[in-house]
Amino acid sequence: MLSSKxxxxxxxxxxxxxxxxxxxxxxAQAGDYEILVVEPGEVRDDTHFWDFMQQDWxxxxxxxxxxxxxxxxxxxxxxxxxxxxxxxxxxxxxxxRDLSFREFLFACNEYGILSDEDMxxxxxxxxxxxxxxxxxxxxxxxxxxxxxxxxxxxxxxxxDPLLLLVAHAKDxxxxxxxxxxxxxxxx
Numbered sequence: 283m284l285s286s287k288x289x290x291x292x293x294x295x296x297x298x299x300x301x302x303x304x305x306x307x308x309x310a311q312a313g314d315y316e317i318l319v320v321e322p323g324e325v326r327d328d329t330h331f332w333d334f335m336q337q338d339w340x341x342x343x344x345x346x347x348x349x350x351x352x353x354x355x356x357x358x359x360x361x362x363x364x365x366x367x368x369x370x371x372x373x374x375x376x377x378x379r380d381l382s383f384r385e386f387l388f389a390c391n392e393y394g395i396l397s398d399e400d401m402x403x404x405x406x407x408x409x410x411x412x413x414x415x416x417x418x419x420x421x422x423x424x425x426x427x428x429x430x431x432x433x434x435x436x437x438x439x440x441x442d443p444l445l446l447l448v449a450h451a452k453d454x455x456x457x458x459x460x461x462x463x464x465x466x467x468x469x
Contacts, residue, residue: 284304284305285302285303285304285305286302286303286304286305286308286320286321287300287301287302287320287321287322288300288301288302288303288308288311288318288319288320288321288322289318289319289322289325289327289332290311290312290313290316290317290318290319291316291317291319291331291332292315292316292317293315293317294331294354294355295331295332295333295334295354296327296331296332296352296354297325297326297327297330297331297332298316298327299327300322300325300326300327308320317332319332322339323339325339328342329341329342330342331352331354333357340357342359343357343358343359345359346359346361346469347469349361349362349363349468349469368468371468372467372468373441375465375466375467375468376440376441376460376463376465377439377440377441379439379440379463379464379465380437380438380439380440380463381437381438381462381463382436382437382438383435383436383437383438384405386437386438387401387404387405388401389462389463390404390462392462393458393461393462395412395448395452395454395458395462396410396412397412400412400413407432407433409428409429409432412448412452413444413448415451416447416448416450416451416452417444417447428444431444432444440459440460440463440465445459
């Protein structure tokens, strides 16, 4: 009994499934709203789609990322994520980034956030003058809590409240903090 290879495509041209069966069973392979292509050649469901305009298989263009979805009518990849999705992914990427206290001080110095003098002061577990300026308007009890927390830090998170307060007070752009912490922006 001879068998034939087949591909089943949907109305957009996406390969739904592929297989091999007897010639007599071919017509039974396609369901409602599906199209049977007999002997599709060397195609795979993850690399090819059916182009109804050309009546032939086409390779997908290179995929820009795992987030991408393919628009069969436009024959191109698109980003289905909303601005809120991007913000949530960026927040998660930032929240996941920590530096050791020592790495944080060196990075702040390298990026011009701490002077050499401020860095030495910070290394001695004193809040540097440039950071203390940002705390000036805070409640004295909160200032004391920040100083105690600073003195015991072993790691600093990209989203640390003191860091965000200082960044706001000193007009440090979020992109600079992302670079300092090595935040990889979601693509």
